[in-house]
Amino acid sequence: MRIRRALTGLALGGALALGATAVPAQAAEGTTAQQVSVNASGVVHPMASYHxxxxxxxxxxxxxxxxxxGYDFKCTYGKGNDGKYKYFLYLWY
Structure with a gap:
């Protein structure tokens, strides 16, 4: 039981560390942090949402x-990191 708990903790910690360094450069303001789920074997999967x-x-x-x-998508209008207004494409997966 301790091994499973340790593996789950390592998987979540690694996923959160990778998620923090892989932030898109042009993401619109007000986006939320990505959520993850871990199954019984300790494999980390991102929750389905717009990316x-x-x-x-x-x-x-x-x-x-x-x-x-071919994905479900949405286009939102907003100000990019360069200060110019653009349309941002988000895909659902």
Whole structure:
């Protein structure tokens, strides 16, 4: 039992450490931290939610890319890290 608890702790700690260093450069303001789940074998899986994919200058370009990728998606309008307003494509997985 202690080994399983230790492995679960290591898996969660590693996932949180990797998640903190892999933040997208163009994510819109107000996004929440990614949640993870661990199954009985200790494998870490991200929870299904919208994940930032890419920024676009026009709504048509954002929607076209979303349709072509085949995921559920949403395009939101907001200010990027460079101070310019763009459309942000988020994919559901």
């Amino acid at each position: 930032f994919y890419r920024a676009y200058w026009t709504l048509d370009a954002c929607a076209d890319e979303g349709y072509s990728l």
